[in-house]
Amino acid sequence: MSEEKTYPMTAEGRDKLQLELEDLIANQRPEITKRIQIARSYGDLSENSEYQSAKDEQAFVEGRIQTLKNMIDNAEIIDSNATAKDEVSLGKTVTFKELPNEEPETYAIVGSVEADPLAGKISNESPMANALIGKKVGETVAVPLPNGISIDVEIINVTK
Template identity: 55%
Template sequence: MYEMPDKVFPMTTEGKAKLEKELETLKTVKRPQVIERIKVARGFGDLSENSEYESAKDEQSVTETRISQIEEMLHYAQVVDASQVAPDEVSIGRHVTFVEVGETEPESYTIVGAAESDPSEGKISNDSPIAKALIGKKKGDTVSIETPGGSFDVKITEVK
């Protein structure tokens, strides 16, 4: 009997498309380049002391590992449609702005699946302490967020 996997990778439609594009590039561009590097390095002679060959084999391992990771994430992908959630409710795929209680400077993040998080772009994982505390809450709610650095309260000022 088939059992549902414990693994589920929630992601936005955009995040899934980005992973699919990365996978295609790895398979059609990167993998052939690495294979060619290995082929050329083999021509340099003794493989036991051939740093080019070792480097190419290491790159091949990294590439194949990433391909496997992406394939698994896509296989177990659960695309979250934010339009199915109330417009003022925080969910994956939503952009949320909040202000820490007692502060005036707002913070904004887009909540995405772990596979597509990129804090430098303001995209935080649904598994992060901030996102976990905010998901399901609505504009105007005050939320207590527990992080490894301590806890703090925030007021949600905008959800879009």
């Protein structure tokens, strides 16, 4: 028997997924149903692009609803208080700089479901986060890159 996959995430991340789920169920699903009914009224479904488009969108939305329900049901809420105050862990924000003289960068370390590097959130599964997790302020860490080399970064600050 296979064990259900868990999805590490912050409470904020779970709440965002819940809002998306509620929107899909309350707004998008009924809208698509209306579009399908209207498209059916046009007659011959075999050459009805509006009908096919709405059915395709319905399949996507229903799939997304199931995915969201699964992620929410199997969410593992991250407790950033479970580690030392200056230790990098899921749910914490870390500031580091590439050595020797790069500008500091700040990222929140979140579960893969919440990751959005452009918004300053990196997945705990990323090479950077993977290398930083468990380390403390002041430590220098070698971060392996996909091209086979590694970079050294110094952890400057960790916050919740």
